[in-house]
Amino acid sequence: MNARLPTHLVVSALLRRVNDAGGIAVVRARGDADAGAILVVLELEDRVVERGIGPDGNDALVPSGPKAGSGESLDDYWARRRARDPDLWVVALDIVDGQRFAAETILG
Incomplete structure (x- = not known):
């Protein structure tokens, strides 16, 4: 049995936490409700993170x-990723320390 919550619940919790803290969180693309991967665009930091396997x-x-140096924008990057993986969720966070919110919600 998989211990992970369905992706749509994790994304909903992330949106709510960021919005309740005074930030802006939006879904740019919806993926598979149960098992889609989550790509998080950190707007203020102009970078992207996603759930993966850490060194441990x-x-x-x-x-x-x-x-680096590819000239590809973040929007072009996630659109290319979505074209290959239609189950991918893309969530944009516009809040200070957005990675902390993402980590606490997605990994917590």
């Missing part, structure tokens, strides 16, 4: 995004 083998938020 546990779930962690890992840096993602376009390769």
Whole structure:
């Protein structure tokens, strides 16, 4: 049995936590409600993180995004990822310390 909550519940909790804290959180693309991956765009930091495997083998938020020097924007990056993986959720956070909110909600 998988111990993870369905993705739609995790995304809803993240949206609520950020919005309740005075930030702005929006879903840019909806993926599979039960098992979709979550890509988080940190608007204020101009970077992207997603759930992956950390160095200790546990779930962690890992840096993602376009390769340095590629000239690809974050929007182009997530749109390309969505084209390959329609189950992918894309959530944008506009709040100071957005990675903390994402980590506490997605990994917590």
